[in-house]
Amino acid sequence: MKTNPAVPYLFVAPGFLLVCLFIYYPVIDNLQSSFFSWNSFSPNREFLGFDNYTRIFGDSVFQIALKNNLIHALVSLLVQVFGGLIIAAILEDNIFRKVAPVLRTIYFMPVLISITVIGLLFSFIYNPQIGLLNKLLEVVGLEQFATGWLGESSTAFSAVIAMGQWIGTGYIAMLYIVAIQKIPAELYEAAKMDGANKIQTFFYVTVPQVKEMTFVAVIFTLSQSMLTFADVYVLTQGGPGNSSQVLSTYLYDKAFVDNEMGYASTIANVIFAISIIFYTIQSKILKTGKGD
Amino acid sequence: MKKIMMVFLTVFTMLGLLAGCSSNNSSESGSAEGKGVTLTLLHRWPNEPFKGYFDAAIKEFQKEHPEVNFNVISVLNEDYKQKINVQLSSDTPPDIFFTWAGEYGNKFIRDGQALDLTDYAPEGGKWEDTVIPSTLKPFMSEEKVYGAPILMDVRMMAYNKEIFEKLNIAPPQTWNEFMEVLKTIKKEDITPLGLGNKAPWNGGLYMTSLNQRIVAPEVLAADNNRLTGTFTDPGYVKALEKLQELVPYMNEHPNALSREEERSLFVNGQIAIMPLHTIEFPYVKDAQFEWGTFNFPTIEGGKGKESVVTGAPEGFMVSSKTKHPELAAEFLRFLTSQKMAEKWVETTDVISTTKGAVTKENASPIMVDVIKEVEESDDMVIWLDTALEGKIFQPYLSGIQELLNGEKTPEQVMKDVQKAATEVRESAK
Structure with a gap:
């Protein structure tokens, strides 16, 4: 049967149109907006050229925010991706067979709770006077470390990151559990016969076999880190000072508090550029999708 | 035949998409015209006793104007500050919205978001006749009134x-x-x-x-x-x-x-x-x-x-894009009237900016002192x-x-x- 050559395009058309309308159009529109100085309810748009872009690289708050995002990404990679893989491998081990379902549920639970609720919960934990964390430190005799976690510039962002890890690790672990369950049992048997111990099996069988999932997990955590917003917003609103500001909260402040929409668009474009760079590097390093 | 069907289906899906994106405007204005008018009110008190006051005030207002429906949006301080920017930039901004005084409200005036209320003053007079002048001043620009203060915090x-x-x-x-x-x-x-x-x-x-x-x-x-x-x-x-x-x-x-x-x-x-x-x-x-x-x-x-x-006084402005300026202004005149202002003081224990609303009978001595000071001063910090x-x-x-x-x-x-x-x-x- 001959098909009309236009048919495949017609099938793609609705999806393509949707993507254009809701993704490509805003991206292009945003690029254009970043060359102007404007606010949301004034009709006047003043053309600035690249002024917003030159301004952004001299902006000290932007630098703090970018640095915080990168720290967040690095910690998330270590804790969520690597930690998640280890948790998954342990849970899938024969020794833990019996308790694994329960632990799996427990680790996954934070993903199901609304981030606002978690934020409130953690602001109680971090509370300097009645907070669990300080009380715990007191009980174990480390009260000299007790502090106002969210109120000190040195600890505020670490406290925010910690909450992010608590939420995210279970999710990544879940992804890895699925991936590990798909690894053929023969590989483990062969490794055992060759005399590999558990740690060797982990590094030489499990890690390479879940490579595809690692790619997904890395992209997921990195993009989550670059876009992280709610954690910071609920816990510290970027404060004290600007010490826990991240790119998206800074963008939000600029757009909706300071009413500098043009500058906010510029920040958004920089986030977009960084994300693309990250993606390109990852897909080069991990070389997935080609099969091996 | 199948092919033609498929082509039709695809085209319809696409049309549906486009239609879905553009039809909301017409339907909204249609419903507003149907039965009376709808005024959107944006204020910053989802909490009691203030929310209760506004709900009661609206009911009271509707007794005189049964044709008016209210769509009330209330969000707390920090959320309000962001919501107002988004709402005002939309095609259907709230008709009446809360604002603080100072640069916060001035930017609405400067960008033409606030309606000039000078000519909508209470019957046969000026806003200054009912509202304490020093609290009205922050809502004025170039001798014109752009908002009505309700309370003094x-x-x-x-x-x-x-x-x-x-x-x-x-x-x-x-x-x-x-x-x-x-x-x-x-x-x-x-x-x-x-x-x-x-x-x-x-x-x-x-x-x-x-x-x-x-x-x-x-x-x-x-x-x-x-x-x-x-x-x-x-x-x-x-x-x-x-x-x-x-x-x-x-x-x-x-x-x-x-x-x-x-x-x-x-x-x-x-x-x-x-x-x-x-x-x-x-x-x-x-x-x-x-x-x-x-x-x-x-x-x-x-x-x-x-x-x-x-x-500082706090109050309301009317959007310059409102379709019902007279009714919106009427609501503000109603809120600043002696009767409602006294009710405000009774329900909320907060100072009203309407002349003579804070009395020894309905307010604490502190409030009476404060309002005296406000009446005498010519400016606000x-x-x-x-x-x-x-x-x-x-x-x-x-x-x-x-x-x-x-x-x-x-x-x-x-x-x-x-x-x-x-x-x-x-x-x-």
């Missing part, structure tokens, strides 16, 4: 009378007395002063009072204007130094506590003094002890007004974070947080503010 120092009586101290009137009081309380192992500065506006309002005491009024007025603001007066640094003097007497980690937590500490008797807004009085009703208020102490050698209260624009108050407020943490000196904070003020001045030209 005043920041007083609230103190725990039990602790004061036990230690045999009187509410301080000057800075030196204030410091003495703080010292005495601290000796008893009670935290003298509260500050929950997680949302940094709270520290900013301490500075509003301090600046007002130390900086000359004409300098303050010039700096609050975006065209002339410089913030180079040495008084600002001095004011920040005064705040530093208070830090040892505050609760630990002021930046880690929220305003709500600060209030709870006061209600639990764990802190002796906290600055409290008249609008917050209902929230400390649960206190098991008697509490009183005193005015922020005067500062020896300060160039500012000696005893003026820190406070407006909150730092609404008097200034975001570009300036953001570095100011974060600077205060860092000052409290001991990470910045007063000079460094003001340097950032001066830099921001310069940028604003240049962009405003």
Whole structure:
């Protein structure tokens, strides 16, 4: 049967149109907006050229925010991706067979709770006077470390990151559990016969076999880190000072508090550029999708 | 045949998509025209007793105007500040919206978002006839009225009378007395002063009072204007130094506590003094002890007004895009009327800005004193974070947080503010 050559395009058309309308159009529109100085309810748009872009690289708050995002990404990679893989491998081990379902549920639970609720919960934990964390430190005799976690510039962002890890690790672990369950049992048997111990099996069988999932997990955590917003917003609103500001909260402040929409668009474009760079590097390093 | 079907299906899907995106406008305006009119009201009180007041007021208003339906949107402070920007930029902004005074409201006027209400004044007169003129002034620009104040929020120092009586101290009137009081309380192992500065506006309002005491009024007025603001007066640094003097007497980690937590500490008797807004009085009703208020102490050698209260009117504006300006203005006339203003004072215990609404019968002696002062004064000292624009108050407020943490000196904070003020001045030209 001959098909009309236009048919495949017609099938793609609705999806393509949707993507254009809701993704490509805003991206292009945003690029254009970043060359102007404007606010949301004034009709006047003043053309600035690249002024917003030159301004952004001299902006000290932007630098703090970018640095915080990168720290967040690095910690998330270590804790969520690597930690998640280890948790998954342990849970899938024969020794833990019996308790694994329960632990799996427990680790996954934070993903199901609304981030606002978690934020409130953690602001109680971090509370300097009645907070669990300080009380715990007191009980174990480390009260000299007790502090106002969210109120000190040195600890505020670490406290925010910690909450992010608590939420995210279970999710990544879940992804890895699925991936590990798909690894053929023969590989483990062969490794055992060759005399590999558990740690060797982990590094030489499990890690390479879940490579595809690692790619997904890395992209997921990195993009989550670059876009992280709610954690910071609920816990510290970027404060004290600007010490826990991240790119998206800074963008939000600029757009909706300071009413500098043009500058906010510029920040958004920089986030977009960084994300693309990250993606390109990852897909080069991990070389997935080609099969091996 | 199949092929043709498929082509049709695809085309219909695409058309459906496009139609879905564009049809909402027409349907919305259609329903509004159907039965009477709908006014959208955006205010910042999802909490009682204020929400109840507005709900009751709307019902009352509908008795006279049964054709009017209300669509009420209420969001709390911080959320309101963002929501208003988004709502006003849409094609269907709220008809009547809440605003603070100062640069906060001025930007709505400047960008043509607020309707000129001068000609909609109460019957045969001017807005000044019903509203206290000094509270109307912040809502005016070039002799025209762009909004109607409803209430006056005043920041007083609230103190725990039990602790004061036990230690045999009187509410301080000057800075030196204030410091003495703080010292005495601290000796008893009670935290003298509260500050929950997680949302940094709270520290900013301490500075509003301090600046007002130390900086000359004409300098303050010039700096609050975006065209002339410089913030180079040495008084600002001095004011920040005064705040530093208070830090040892505050609760630990002021930046880690929220305003709500600060209030709870006061209600639990764990802190002796906290600055409290008249609008917050209902929230400390649960206190098991008697509490009183005193005015922020005067500062020896300060160039500012000696005893003026820190406070600002708050009110409503009408959107310039509204389809029903007459009805929207009518609602504001209704809210500022004597009858509703008295009801406001009764329900909320907050000062009304309508002439003669606060009386000895329905209000506390403090409120009567305050309103007398307001009636006599010709100007208001407006909150730092609404008097200034975001570009300036953001570095100011974060600077205060860092000052409290001991990470910045007063000079460094003001340097950032001066830099921001310069940028604003240049962009405003």
